[in-house]
Amino acid sequence: MLTREDCFKEMGLLPRWRLKNVAPASRRPADDVTTPPDSKHPHLTQGIHTRGYLPHVKAQGATYFVTFRLADSLPAEVLESWADAPESERARNSERYLDRGVGECLLSRNEIADIVVQALRHHEGARYTLHEYVVMPNHVHLLLTPLGEHTLSEILHSLKSWTAQKINGLLGRNGAIWQRESFDRVVRDDDEMRALAAYIRRNPVKARLCAEEDGFRFGSAWKNAGRDACATSPVAQASLPASVQSLDWPALTAAIKTCTLCDLHQTRTQGVPGVGDIHADWLFIGEAPGADEDRQGEPFVGQAGKLLDAMLGALRLKRGENVYIANVLKSRPPGNRDPQPAEVAACLPYLERQIDLIKPKLIVAVGRIAAQNLLRTDTPIGKLRGRVHEYRGLPLVVTYHPAYLLRSPADKAKVWEDLVLAVTTMNHLKAGTKP
Numbered sequence: 001m002l003t004r005e006d007c008f009k010e011m012g013l014l015p016r017w018r019l020k021n022v023a024p025a026s027r028r029p030a031d032d033v034t035t036p037p038d039s040k041h042p043h044l045t046q047g048i049h050t051r052g053y054l055p056h057v058k059a060q061g062a063t064y065f066v067t068f069r070l071a072d073s074l075p076a077e078v079l080e081s082w083a084d085a086p087e088s089e090r091a092r093n094s095e096r097y098l099d100r101g102v103g104e105c106l107l108s109r110n111e112i113a114d115i116v117v118q119a120l121r122h123h124e125g126a127r128y129t130l131h132e133y134v135v136m137p138n139h140v141h142l143l144l145t146p147l148g149e150h151t152l153s154e155i156l157h158s159l160k161s162w163t164a165q166k167i168n169g170l171l172g173r174n175g176a177i178w179q180r181e182s183f184d185r186v187v188r189d190d191d192e193m194r195a196l197a198a199y200i201r202r203n204p205v206k207a208r209l210c211a212e213e214d215g216f217r218f219g220s221a222w223k224n225a226g227r228d229a230c231a232t233s234p235v236a237q238a239s240l241p242a243s244v245q246s247l248d249w250p251a252l253t254a255a256i257k258t259c260t261l262c263d264l265h266q267t268r269t270q271g272v273p274g275v276g277d278i279h280a281d282w283l284f285i286g287e288a289p290g291a292d293e294d295r296q297g298e299p300f301v302g303q304a305g306k307l308l309d310a311m312l313g314a315l316r317l318k319r320g321e322n323v324y325i326a327n328v329l330k331s332r333p334p335g336n337r338d339p340q341p342a343e344v345a346a347c348l349p350y351l352e353r354q355i356d357l358i359k360p361k362l363i364v365a366v367g368r369i370a371a372q373n374l375l376r377t378d379t380p381i382g383k384l385r386g387r388v389h390e391y392r393g394l395p396l397v398v399t400y401h402p403a404y405l406l407r408s409p410a411d412k413a414k415v416w417e418d419l420v421l422a423v424t425t426m427n428h429l430k431a432g433t434k435p
């Protein structure tokens with residue numbers, strides 16, 4: 001087992017612990033660091049303590065790098081087997097393990113990542129300064145400085161319990177969402193601070209969730225670039241009724257047709273749920289209804305729809321037979337403008353419920369808007385094509401929108417390649433073979 005002395009050394013706290021942002025009067029001599037907790041103000045005492053099998057450092061005024069994980073992302077026995085390893089090795093092991101994307105990866109669902117971002121930002125500036133954050137598919141990285149008398153353990157406890165309650169409510173289930181243990185370490189100096197901040201910003205790029213650091217909606221780089229996520233908007237909050245997750249097909253369709261969660265209901269004729277076989281293997285997802293769709297209540301019925309039908313024909317598919325067609329947005333944006341993030345956040349639970357009920361084998365994201373919103377990325381469509389992505393545990397292939405093809409018919413060959421990829425993937429899925 002690591003000794004206290006080892007821990008101090010590893011964490012760079014010996015020979016001298018350089019406390020940051022602490023008023024000179026409250027500074028203690030370095031060798032005071034091991035003082036046992038003061039029973040009156042345990043949260044103000046500095047030193048190493050353990051909430052389980054990993055040591056944690058309490059340091060008043062310090063900035064922490066924190067990782068907390070979904071309960072199924074890092075099995076307890078794996079974590080336990082690292083207990084005696086040096087901190088740097090534990091951190092490396094843990095990162096490698098998390099990058100494998102073990103477990104259900106609940107945080108890859110937008111509405112769940114939204115809950116975490118809302119929670120993180122709620123007490124920002126009051127309980128802590130939040131320097132950087134990123135919500136990855138099965139874990140969260142933070143760089144934060146607790147403020148005043150707030151302690152890291154209290155902050156993490158409150159974050160984890162509030163979000164767990166919300167996530168369980170959304171999923172209509174009970175049980176552990178987060179692993180009890182978090183990983184935290186004190187940031188020793190400005191160089192380390194810069195390196196860790198860069199690491200957090202780079203994380204979603206490394207995991208191929210986006211091409212640029214500020215292209216991932218659930219990270220501080222996005223927010224700092226001024227492209228604030230819809231995650232904190234009241235519309236997004238209104239868009240998370242747990243009930244959507246429990247609606248049956250007729251109730252879901254009725255809810256979509258009459259939805260008033262965002263302002264689009266004021267200008268649309270009707271909500272457009274989708275069309276086709278509700279037990280289909282194939283799910284095509286477009287952007288949003290246009291003028292014809294808004295009038296007729298069915299997706300892809302205009303000129304672009306004719307071309308989509310031709311694409312289906314190339315796959316020997318027919319609208320309504322083993323195919324379902326839906327959109328990310330169920331209501332028409334005025335003048336066919338791009339959907340706004342808050343509108344997408346409000347509408348996505350409907351699509352997610354549709355997917356859960358249809359249980360398609362494969363999804364084809366039609367066009368940039370559908371692809372980027374489903375994959376939570378800003379990566380250009382040209383770079384998203386040509387490989388199989390994953391959305392809600394299902395394979396997802398990206399192709400150009402038929403409306404774009406009407407303008408750029410030369411790219412039809414690329415669409416053909418995408419459809420070949422889709423059909424090959426489907427054949428492997430049906431045969432149970434690997435691509």
Ligand code: URA
Pocket residue numbers: 286287288289290293298299300301304327367403
């Ligand atoms: N474009 C889309 O993305 N969806 C439609 O339903 C119609 C046009």
